Amino acid sequence: MAEDANMLLELYERMITVRTFETVAGEYFAAGEIPGFIHLSIGQEASSVGVCSCLRPDDYVITNHRGHGHMIAKGADIKRMTAELFGKKTGYCKGKGGSMHIADFSIGILGANGVVAGGLPIIAGAGFSIKMRKTDQVAVCFFGDGAANRGTVHEVMNLASVWKLPIIFALENNQWASTTPQEKSSAVEEISCRAAGYNMPGVAVDGNDLFEVRNATLEAIERARSGKGPTLIENKTYRISGHFEGDPQKYRTQAEIAPWKEKNDPIRRLHDYLVTSGVLDEKMNLKIWEGAAAVLEDAVAFAKESPFPEPEEALEDLFVTQ
């Protein structure tokens, strides 16, 4: 086996933690306990965990509105994430951010971003800073097939390639930009082919296959750390969740979604591989799912017990006061 069995089990567990986080968040949102709106990444766990598992703690990640999975995969604290979703004072952003604006600068998460493609220009800065400081960190930006059509993406990919910045453009093509299918919004089927226009490698992989995602990511990281510049990786996946929770999803059929929930589910695929390889049995499997459920149970309890911020705290944190 190419990968160490224990490590694979750990990644499997992390994917299940992401799935459980998203599922539980969806339940509490439906119950009216999470304000605002949330965007879940169910079905995209091989991408988030696959990419982030290749990173060092000091590497940077910027994510998007569908960012819970990326954060968990990069090592974010689940209690503080949950508390933030609930709008509580103990959340990562003390209730000022919510689902779309979570960050943990202590572990290189430079933030989720509520503006589609909003993180891409910022990742250029993280990459440039790495270059100026002469470290061998890398910077990863997750974005979707919808974001790929923003004009800023062109500016950033060109600049990153001209300057050979240590960036991995992690495009998660989940086939739906909100309610618009990829074929109606992108002129190309494989968005990664656009990398040619920036003279950088562009690779499309099966984004529901943890191994493919990791292999592409490791190669891109090697390239970035050795000063050869950015790579565009297109993880082809599928958004099982609606665009947002509560999305009536009139734009697609259950028949379209079904295979992605079944044989193409990234967690199921890794599960089957691990069982076939003799690394995982059903007893262990059950224990992993139960463990993740317990983590979320604790996190929800923490969030619920935590106080809301005082309304006046809204006036804090705007500026660094010197």
Next chain:
Amino acid sequence: MTERILSASAALAEALHEEMQRDETVFILGEDLTAHAGIFGQFEGLPENFPGRIIDTPISEAAIVGVGVGSALTDMRPIVDLHFSDFVTCCMDELVNQAAKIRYMFGGQVKLPLVVWCPDGAGIRAAAQHSQSLEAWFVHVPGLKVVVPSEPSDVKGLIKSAIRDDNPVMFFQNKSLFSKQGVVPEEDYLIPLGKAAVKRQGKDVTLICYGSGYYLCKEAADILAEQGIEAEIVDLRTLKPLDMDTVTVSIKKTGRAVTVHEACLTGGFGAELCARIQEQLFDHLKGPIKRVAARDVPMPFSPGMEDFCLPKVTDVVMAAHSIVSRK
């Protein structure tokens, strides 16, 4: 000791030299910076003295400001040159949704020491898309500081404070003032952001200004003095944070105010000043507050039309007269 005279451009370059020497995380990023030391020559000496730290970019304003934001979040102190302030429109998301909000929406986890240097203003026949004064837009965005210096000494002291500030600062420097000369101290000094300067004492009327408006007020005050009216000049220097204390002291003394800026009238910063003064100082006012500003049209090209649209010294004089002579 003789006082040293420098142009505003030279004051800027000197301040940048000092700050880049002092702190190796400071760098300058923008379009066409190294060939001519900035398109106005405003960075004279920097490309030679700090190779690799004054950097030419593609024409990609969103990416440029993004590089500023991302590097500010990761231990650098970037200065972004926007070429012409008018191009803020090409990177509004990065300025308004990102730079201004990142610290706040992430609960104060991080600092964002970014200076966005915006050469602005009219008077050089650059027409509608290269002549605007857009500072009021950014005053309206919580999370940004807004600095608009006038004299060379202000430029030096304020840019140094802006660079050392841990927050995003929009720094608007009027193109028509680059060549203005003034006394600039040689030493390393800072002018705090949020501190206005009373640049002329007077008892009859307060002229509240910033940027190029200061020079209109300076000339107007001389004319008014000949006519027996003593005008006090408050140069705000920073619009956000606003030094309302200095404004208050002056209005309490004079009871009259004229706001003067080069930006067009409607929705301009003068409107905010009027609102605050009447809210807080109504009982001290002897008459209405007057606003002097540019006409509400895009800046036209032809010299006669451009001059017509810009505020003039006589506008300030007439505005002051109209409230001082009021019974």
